[in-house]
Amino acid sequence: MEGKVESLWEEVRELSLGTTVDRLHSPPTPLQFLRDFVSQNKPCIISNAISHWPALSLWPTPSYLSAALSSSTVSLHLTPDGHADAIVPHPSHPSLCFASAHVQPTPFPQALDLIRRPPNHLVAYLQQQNDCFRTEYGELESDCDGHIPWASEALGCLPEAVNLWIGNHLSQTSFHKDHYENLYAVVSGEKHFLLLPPTDVHRMYIKQYPAAQYSYSQEKGEFRLELEEPERYVPWSSVDPYPATGNLKQERLKFPLYFNGPKPFEVTVKAGEVLYLPSMWFHHVSQSPGDDGCTIAVNYWYDMQFDIKYAYFNFLQSLPCRSIDDPTTPESACEEDSGPIASPNHLNRRFSGDESAKTNVHDNV
Ligand SMILES: O=C(O)CCC(=O)C(=O)O
Numbered sequence: 001m002e003g004k005v006e007s008l009w010e011e012v013r014e015l016s017l018g019t020t021v022d023r024l025h026s027p028p029t030p031l032q033f034l035r036d037f038v039s040q041n042k043p044c045i046i047s048n049a050i051s052h053w054p055a056l057s058l059w060p061t062p063s064y065l066s067a068a069l070s071s072s073t074v075s076l077h078l079t080p081d082g083h084a085d086a087i088v089p090h091p092s093h094p095s096l097c098f099a100s101a102h103v104q105p106t107p108f109p110q111a112l113d114l115i116r117r118p119p120n121h122l123v124a125y126l127q128q129q130n131d132c133f134r135t136e137y138g139e140l141e142s143d144c145d146g147h148i149p150w151a152s153e154a155l156g157c158l159p160e161a162v163n164l165w166i167g168n169h170l171s172q173t174s175f176h177k178d179h180y181e182n183l184y185a186v187v188s189g190e191k192h193f194l195l196l197p198p199t200d201v202h203r204m205y206i207k208q209y210p211a212a213q214y215s216y217s218q219e220k221g222e223f224r225l226e227l228e229e230p231e232r233y234v235p236w237s238s239v240d241p242y243p244a245t246g247n248l249k250q251e252r253l254k255f256p257l258y259f260n261g262p263k264p265f266e267v268t269v270k271a272g273e274v275l276y277l278p279s280m281w282f283h284h285v286s287q288s289p290g291d292d293g294c295t296i297a298v299n300y301w302y303d304m305q306f307d308i309k310y311a312y313f314n315f316l317q318s319l320p321c322r323s324i325d326d327p328t329t330p331e332s333a334c335e336e337d338s339g340p341i342a343s344p345n346h347l348n349r350r351f352s353g354d355e356s357a358k359t360n361v362h363d364n365v
Contacts (some may be wrong), residue, residue, distance in 0.1 A: 005202055009262055012199050016040055017208055021195070021267045023047065030153035035275075040183065041278045041309060043195060045267060049274045050185050055143035056272055060188040060292045062112055069108035072214055075128035075136065076111045077101035078216045080223045082123035083171035088234055090212055090225060098209040098234040099225055101125070102216040111339050115168050116293035120225075122216070125171040131161040133298055140164075148183045148274070148300055155181055159300040164297050171255075173285040175204055180301035183278040186269045187303040189295030190288045195265040198280040198313045201228050202321040203257040205238040269297075279304035280313055310319045 008126045013019065027049040028036070037044050050056065051309065060065050077084055084101035106114075114124040128136065147158050184191070196203060211232040214223050243251040251275065252259040264284075269275045271290060277283060287295035304310075 003317075005316075006261070006314075009203075010197050011203075012197055016042060016130055017197060017265075019241060019263075019265075020046055021265050022057060028140055032152045033150055034154040036274055038278070041198070041280070043265065043267075043281065044276050045269060046274045046280045047272065048274065049148070050187075050272060051194060053187070055140070055187050055298075058143055059140075060271075060297050062116060062292050062294075065140075066109040071136065072108045072136065072139065073105050074108050074111055074126060076104045076105055076106040076114070077125045077127050078223075079125075079214055080121050080122050082125070082172055083174065084125065084127075084214075085176070085236075086172075086174040086213075087209055087238060087240075090210075090227065093109070093134065093210065096209060097212040097225075097227060098236050099214060101211045102214040102223070103128070104216065110313070111140055112166070112294070113281040115166055120171060122221075123168070123170045125168075125337060126164065127171075127173075129161070130161050131163065132163050133162040133164045136228075140232075144187075144298055145186070148185075151183050151276075151300070151302065155302045156255040157303055159183075159302050161301040163299050163301070164246050165299070166294050166295070167287055168289055168294055170286060171287060173235075173283075173348070175239055175241070175282050177280050177282045179279055179304055179306075181279050182275075182299055182301055182306050182337065184269065184275040184277055184297060184299040185298040186271050186273055186275075188271050188292055189269070189290035191269045191275075191295060191297060191337070192286045192288070193239075193265075193267045193269065193275065194284040195277070196282040197266065198282070198309075200261070200314065201313070202315045203239070203255075203261050204282055205255050205258065206235050206317075207238050208233040210234075210315050237282065242286075280310070333356070 015322070022037075022042070022044040024044055024046045025048060027046055035298055060236050079099075079101045084099070086099055087096050088099045090097040091101075111124060112125060115126065118124065126132075133140070137353070146162070175194075175196075189339070211228040211234050212225050213228060214225055216223050239255050240251065241264070267275065
């Protein structure tokens with residue numbers, strides 16, 4: 001493998017992806033979308049595709065959302081630092097663990113307040129991924145489209161899940177991939193994506209981490225992080241693309257394939273724009289709020305085809321690979337995820353890599 005996998009990374013960029021993500025200034029026809037992007041498993045950003053959505057003018061006004069959802073209870077995800085579904089040290093475990101957020105059913109107006117005015121040591125993110133737009137936010141249905149028409153026609157189906165995301169500058173989503181074709185529409189603020197194609201899987205240093213769950217005590221104002229029982233392991237990317245300045249050197253040494261390989265595709269999706277995020281692409285997401293103090297997005301997950309690309313991906317992922325720049329890196333650092341991938345959060349139905357992915361809504365590394 002030594003040397004060959006690096007040629008693969010370069011070749012896909014030379015033949016197909018280039019160095020930047022394509023921008024379309026109007027929605028593509030279904031044929032163009034299918035031919036130029038879906039079948040090539042290639043992302044793009046589309047402007048002027050959702051200009052007709054009332055949401056673009058209505059949702060950036062917090063009082064509008066709070067009034068529309070005054071009697072709704074929503075699933076609010078709470079963490080101490082905005083890093084949910086992320087790799088963190090566990091206080092009483094010698095290694096790192098995969099930490100999921102505390103999910104608190106909360107009246108929407110109160111949830112929005114917590115997001116817009118974060119108290120110390122508590123970061124709230126509305127990011128329930130289980131088709132939450134249709135199940136928890138029905139009152140907002142007429143403010144945007146139930147699907148993206150040209151994408152539905154190209155893909156031959158309606159979305160399997162539609163999700164709403166409302167967060168602030170502190171919330172980040174760690175590197176993962178999904179087994180869905182994703183149309184991600186930003187309504188307020190900006191979303192910053194780092195993207196890597198599935199060919200770059202070895203650069204993600206996917207390893208098995210014990211699953212843990214935050215629980216938040218309102219009385220004490222404290223989080224506890226507890227390992228799940230019975231024990232469960234989650235395959236997850238070890239790479240934090242934005243380590244604290246003091247850790248940068250160490251992280252570069254630990255993950256040379258990520259830090260020294262081709263730069264990830266970096267895209268900012270602004271309010272009114274839609275990102276096509278192809279199935280199986282690794283993505284890390286952060287956000288900048290708009291004047292309303294939050295970032296709001298709706299995304300549409302369409303079933304992907306479990307076709308020859310998927311089979312090639314599984315084969316590639318099963319191959320061991322050693323760092324190009326640091327021959328002392330143990331092979332195990334890049335090969336630990338060759339087995340099937342479990343779902344860490346069945347509520348969110350996120351993340352799996354085996355056949356069960358077909359029934360999951362948000363699948364992952
Ligand atoms: O917006 C986010 O925080 C994450 C989005 C994401 O991971 C997805 O749409 O698959």
